[in-house]
Amino acid sequence: MTNRTVTLPTLDHGPVTLPEPAWCAGHADHRPDTARADLIHCGPPAALTYLGIDVFTAELVASPYASTTIPRLGGPTPGVSIDPLGRTLDPADLYDFAARLDTYADRLRALADQLDAILAGGAR
Known part of the structure; x- marks a missing residue:
């Protein structure tokens, strides 16, 4: 585990402090109108780019407060999100x-x- 934490403003719970995994690339694009359940850690993207077009991107992700139990739609357990597949594997x-x-x-x-x-x- 990690000792790093990050505090992010949320729409429904105010500032939320959560552990930040070492692989997380940060939260520069975080929006303060995000719900706590939608907070997400993302690693650096690995893209397959051809002719200047991202054909696929993949990145480690985890949503610590997500409550989904639907397979491949993300959640608290880290996975790899594939775009444009739209699934977390x-x-x-x-x-x-x-x-x-x-x-x-x-x-x-x-x-x-x-x-x-x-x-x-x-x-x-």
Whole structure:
């Protein structure tokens, strides 16, 4: 655990002091009209950017006061949020997602090979 804390203003509970995990990138974009249940810790984003467009971003997240019990929608337990998927994944989900990305990358390479052959006049 960490000894760091952060105090954030909230709409419904006033200033709230909470432990801040070492991986949290801070709260520079925190809005004071946020409800306590919506407070969130986010790690630095890991983005897959292509042609200047963020195709995917992923970051560690935890919402210490969230009360959701719906899987993959975040909560007090840290997870990895994937955008634009709009879900928070646990380790097993994240490994599965990475494996599916590997498979998709193979499909993209096969399409590149097919396109290369078409452009070279070898296939139609």
